[in-house]
Amino acid sequence: MTEDHTFDGMIDTRLAMSSAGDGRPVLVEEGGRAVSVADFDRMTGQAAAWLRAQGVGYGDRVAVWLPNHVIWLALLFGAARIGAIVAAVNTRYRTAELHHILSSSGARLLVFESGDRHADFHAMIGALDFATLPDLTALAAIDAADLPPIQGVTVTHCTLDGVEPLPMQRASPTDPVMLFTTSGTTSKPKLVMHTQGSLSLHAYNCASAYGFDQQGASDLAAMPFCGVFGLNSALGALAGGAPIHVMPVFKLGPAIEIAKSAGITHFFGSDEMFRLMWQSDRSAFDHARLCGFGAFTPGLGGVLRQMAEAGLPLCGLYGASEVNALFSIQPLDMAIDKRLQGGGLPAAGKTAALRVRHPETGALCPDGEPGVLEIRAPTNFSGYFRNPAATAKAVDDEGYFHSGDAGYLRGDGSFVYLARNGDFIRLSGFLTDPAEIEEVIEGADGVAKAQVVGVTHEGKTRPVAFVLAEGGMTPDPDRVMAHTQSRLAHYKVPLMIVTVDAFPSTESANGLKIQKAKLREMAEARLAGTGA
Structure with missing residues (x-):
């Protein structure tokens, strides 16, 4: 057909x-x-x-x-x-x-x-x-x-x-x-x-590449449809004929019940979701054929390896809003260490082209050398809505999307995703620009400027905000916190608000640069009780 x-x-x-x-x-x-x-x-x-x-x-x-x-x-x-x-x-x-x-x-x-x-x-x-x-x-x-x-x-x-x-x-x-x-x-x-073509073609690609079109396949829709991770997996299941078992929100008990009663074969979600389900009742995965995870939680690598060694078909993957989620998944027949890395083989097969560019020299990198991923595929986005300048900056004349993500090619058609470039923070599974939080904090009384960094606290990445006082005023941390709580999703609300006299900074070729790494060290010291 x-x-x-x-x-x-x-x-x-x-x-x-x-x-x-x-x-x-x-x-x-x-x-x-x-x-x-x-x-x-x-x-x-x-x-x-x-x-x-x-x-x-x-x-x-x-x-x-x-x-x-x-x-x-x-x-x-x-x-x-x-x-x-x-x-x-x-x-x-x-x-x-x-x-x-x-x-x-x-x-x-x-x-x-x-x-x-x-x-x-x-x-x-x-x-x-x-x-x-x-x-x-x-x-x-x-x-x-x-x-x-x-x-x-x-x-x-x-x-x-x-x-x-x-x-x-x-x-x-x-x-x-x-x-x-x-x-x-x-x-x-x-x-x-995205167009109807980019989303539906990707859905068909996912159906054939990831087995949604195989007899008995079924999908647990635990991730929100408002993001590519949740929607792309659901569309792949729909295109392949696999029933989509819809959860309004992820809850551990109902997820396990659905997985067991429906014999769910395809799971996509965060590493923490898989850890919770596995530790609660590993029989939820008795019928699992593919478990694609996003590595959102620090420190879970060892646990994931143990789960994979016990037989769970865990695979790292890669995706972004611009190229769709489930853009690629690591093959199940790879060694576990390689299989649990982000990246993989693109669902689009040979119609997708990937290359890696050195961030400083601009030269294309050979296989195995890390650089910045560039992606061209018929399933790529069509542009940033009402933002031609941002589109022109992200997509070159050859049609490659400059992801800003670090990775390298393996030479066998697959690739490894290493990390997001820049200062983005992964909060509660969502990639978050600190500037989103900073702008809201700067709207609070007494705050002139804000800088936000991510730190690991009780096994999760949490934001910490440093602020500069506005002309003779002293920001009240409780009031600033209340200001952010009423305006931002709960996972973006800072763990604490710290007032400083100045942000640590250094001169660079492009002007004054705030030292985020230094701020992160200051935040970690405060959490450890060793900072002023």
Whole structure:
């Protein structure tokens, strides 16, 4: 069958498989309800019709601020059907982060869940400055029909009940469909734009390269759909015919129960997720065929090796919003030490080209020599939304994406990912630019400037903030902390706020450079009780 690299094309392929006798569902919700291919096609058509009824048309952006849910995917596929674009919003985000995504994307509609036991999303939307969001004209909640207006904007109930489905349209692989948030300052976050073609082609590549298309395959969707890690694995499963077992959020007990009862074969998540599940009940992996992990937690290398030696099919992988998650995975037949490294063989096979460039000389590196990874593949992003300058800086004239990540080529078609370049911090599994936290802290009373570094505390990477006082004022650490807590996701809130007279710095060819390494040493000394 010829693959149609659109989202409707993926549904069409699954409908054909169903007509040929494949009765596997597309999704299985946490409560056990299975969503068949026909059901999902109908829901997609209903979501498309509902979006049109809200005034959403071709090229319009729809911000989706939801946990993993069947309606999340229905809205994405429904938007694709009418040529609209989804801007994904992490449910851990708070008002400041939400505002920047809405502003940068120019979203016309925001779909949200009114609240859960962790957050009041309705209240956070109410704290937005709507005067600076002229494109945002509609709001909708999936879980309530009687919410009061927010700053004069009616909150519609997002329900598909009784909606006449919109049939498949003539979508194009070049139609933009998704905006992911990547690292950048919160005033100008970069939104990574993918087309229907780049996401659906990558889904088919993943299906064949990672065994989603094999008999009996199934996927545990424990990572959030708002990021590439969660969405790409789900789309790969959908393209290959493997049922997606959806978890709204990862919880250890339910994850183990689903894995055992459904015989889950494919797991993707953080190293800590695998450690927790393995130590709690390793029989959860009795049917595991592939366990792709991101190395997000310091100090787990030895534990992961023990798990792999005991038979768990753990494999390191590589991905980024610009090139998709699951871009590559280390082969299972490699020696364990090599298999647990980041990187691997690209899902795109020979259609992907990788090279490594020396960061100082600019020369291309031979196999085995570390440098900065550059990647060209038909599944790469199409650019940073509304940011041609950033796109031109990241993608060269030959079409290679300059990842900024350190790694080296092995010479056998695979590569090894070593580390992110620069000062990015991996917090709670999310790659975070310290500037995002620093800008919010600098908005607190008494703070002139802020610098944030990551330190290891109780086995996890946590941010620590150093601040300079503003003209004659003395920042109150408790007030600064409260200021950040109300504006940032909890994992970005600093472990402590430290006021200093000056940041350690050194002169460089490009001007004064703040010594982040020195700040990190100062933070570690304070945590150890040896610093002033």
